[in-house]
Amino acid sequence: MIDQLNALRAEVDAAELATPEAIEAFRVAWLGRKGQMKDLLAQFKDVPGPEKREVGQALNALKTRIEERVAAASAAGPSVELPAWGDATRPAGGIPVGTHHPLAVVRREIVGIFERLGFAVSEGPEIEDDWHVFSGLNFPPEHPARDMQDTFFVGRDPDWLLRTHTSSVQVREMEAHEPPMRLIMPGRVFRNEAISARAHCMFHQIEGLYIDEGVSFADLKQTLLQFAQAFFGPDTRIRLRPSYFPFTEPSAEVDVYWGLKTEVDKRITKGTGWLEILGCGMVDPAVLEASGIDSTKYSGFAFGMGIERITMLRYQIGDLRAFFENDLRFLEQFAGEA
Numbered sequence: 592m593i594d595q596l597n598a599l600r601a602e603v604d605a606a607e608l609a610t611p612e613a614i615e616a617f618r619v620a621w622l623g624r625k626g627q628m629k630d631l632l633a634q635f636k637d638v639p640g641p642e643k644r645e646v647g648q649a650l651n652a653l654k655t656r657i658e659e660r661v662a663a664a665s666a667a668g669p670s671v672e673l674p675a676w677g678d679a680t681r682p683a684g685g686i687p688v689g690t691h692h693p694l695a696v697v698r699r700e701i702v703g704i705f706e707r708l709g710f711a712v713s714e715g716p717e718i719e720d721d722w723h724v725f726s727g728l729n730f731p732p733e734h735p736a737r738d739m740q741d742t743f744f745v746g747r748d749p750d751w752l753l754r755t756h757t758s759s760v761q762v763r764e765m766e767a768h769e770p771p772m773r774l775i776m777p778g779r780v781f782r783n784e785a786i787s788a789r790a791h792c793m794f795h796q797i798e799g800l801y802i803d804e805g806v807s808f809a810d811l812k813q814t815l816l817q818f819a820q821a822f823f824g825p826d827t828r829i830r831l832r833p834s835y836f837p838f839t840e841p842s843a844e845v846d847v848y849w850g851l852k853t854e855v856d857k858r859i860t861k862g863t864g865w866l867e868i869l870g871c872g873m874v875d876p877a878v879l880e881a882s883g884i885d886s887t888k889y890s891g892f893a894f895g896m897g898i899e900r901i902t903m904l905r906y907q908i909g910d911l912r913a914f915f916e917n918d919l920r921f922l923e924q925f926a927g928e929a
């Protein structure tokens with residue numbers, strides 16, 4: 592019987608247990624109610640006394656071996672081949688969602704602040720005529736902004752161009768509507784500039800316009816202070832410096848106090864602590880009249896700011912080109928910004 596058990600042991604060792612079905616069939620064939628072990632135990636009764644000990648040990652060893660093989664094969668799991676797309680039982684990964692572009696985040700926030708102050712949103716065309724971009728805004732014929740070096744003209748006709756500022760939307764609105772009007776006008780503008788860390792041939796502005804009876808420079812200053820404190824924080828201070836624009840009189844540039852705490856603060860404010868954020872002024876009566884508004888009855892203020900500049904300040908972005916390259920490593924940093 593020892594020889595028989597040795598042969599069976601070789602058989603057990605050689606069995607292929609690659610699938611759950613094969614393991615189960617093996618288990619039933621050896622350990623089941625009608626399995627081989629049962630027969631062997633029945634034969635054991637007839638083994639003569641002196642051989643019992645040796646045969647008994649060999650029988651036990653065979654049974655243990657069978658159980659080991661079943662346990663090992665079951666633990667290893669099915670060695671099925673995975674389809675090319677991988678394991679269907681793996682946990683699902685997150686679904687990548689897009690992020691808002693930083694310029695869109697800041698535009699929405701600025702527009703939202705002015706909407707809460709009672710301004711309505713308006714937009715105008717990017718391809719414009721000379722009147723709405725320059726002449727209607729009091730730019731003299733020889734003004735340098737009209738120069739080929741600044742303005743992109745459309746085709747050969749000097750009357751058609753890409754707007755160089757969103758102030759063109761002011762003219763369209765003043766022509767189309769009677770005061771009172773209180774408008775915020777975001778949009779894309781174009782200038783023939785060499786692309787660098789600080790300049791681009793395409794960028795974004797937000798224009799503001801408020802015309803009614805009795806609008807004063809104090810209203811302008813108060814509105815811009817409200818804006819600056821809503822956007823940069825409640826303790827923000829602003830200052831207005833006299834400036835010049837053809838379409839406003841008087842004109843000013845507005846600075847916010849940025850501080851001089853770090854080396855970067857000193858560099859970006861050129862040691863003054865102040866940073867320019869926008870241009871503004873009282874709409875020149877000649878501009879009101881050119882659009883058919885009675886300047887003896889109405890007065891108004893206007894302002895314009897660059898969205899890129901304000902976004903660079905807010906997020907400490909050093910290079911304007913980052914906004915237009917659409918590098919995901921840049922854009923993904925704004926995930927979660929509403």
Ligand code: DAH
Pocket residue numbers: 755756757758798799836839869870871872893894895896
């Ligand atoms: N249009 C000017 C620019 O692009 C900005 C500006 C200044 C707009 C004064 C205004 C304003 O409405 O009143 O530089």
